[in-house]
Amino acid sequence: MTSKTAGTGLFISFEGIDGSGKSTQARLLADHLRGLGRDVVLTREPGGSAGAEEIRALVLQGDPDRWSAETEILLFTAARRDHLERTIRPALAAGKVVICDRFADSTRMYQGLSRGDLRAVVDDLHRLMIGVEPDLTILIDMDPSRGLSRALARNGTEERFEDFGEDLQAAMRAGFLALAEEFPERFVVIDGDQEIECVAAELHRVVLPRLKLGNSQPDKT
Structure with a gap:
């Protein structure tokens, strides 16, 4: 599996x-890199394109048991492909x-592990339909109870996964840390x-050396 799509x-x-x-x-980070003269696309999953944003509304809103884990995997993969x-x-x-903001590792965790032993299904679909991994994955690690409190305080409309509670958050934290150990060549834990x-x-x-920016300043010309 390639680390990314072709290009520079x-x-x-x-x-x-x-x-x-x-x-x-x-x-x-996007703002900082733009200040250093880089052209940056800041995007998110699920979402990031018109079709994927429509799927986002389907999977992140509604009752926690609205979709089975298998259905979620298909929906997230369809959104990711678009x-x-x-x-x-x-x-x-x-x-x-x-x-x-999120990519395939979130699907490996939320649908592949937390809601059933479906990691192999997630990986098979990813290999067939996506075939791309990031060059660098930054894992922001945090205590599950604090993270959940902060998430719920946002009072957003997309709270379906937050409604699964702290047990899910704890399982996700452990799973993400395990992924970082599984893929140390691309993960950095902060x-x-x-x-x-x-x-x-x-x-x-972490990021600037990979872009060979160092302490360079933005082009003022």
Whole structure:
């Protein structure tokens, strides 16, 4: 399986339990890289393209038992395929940095492990229909109870998985850490129980060398 689609860009995914701060850090990293002169596409899953956003509304809203785990796997894979075709591949081919809030590792966890022993199904579908892994996956690690409290405090409309409770969050945290051990060549784990600025500074130390930016300043011409 390739690390990314063909092209000169860099594909970065953010993972973590709900409320870990990954969405905030993905946005801050995108802003920082744009300030250094890089062309950045900030996107998310499920979503990131018109068709995938429609599927997002189906899977993230409603009762916790609205869909079976098997149905969710198919829906998430369909959304990811559309996202890949319409957003990720074109951006990478154009040499852009793609920063994605969640990717296939979330499906491996939420549907593949937490709701049944379906990891092999997730991996088989991913291999057949997606075939791409990020160049770098940043796992924002956080205590499950704190993460859930932060997630619920958002009072958003897409709370279906948060409604599964702290047991799911704990299982997800353990699963994400296990994935980081399984794929050490692309995972970097960062402690999310720090001030936002401290987490962002760690991200800069991890990401900038991969972009060969170092301490370069934005082009002012």
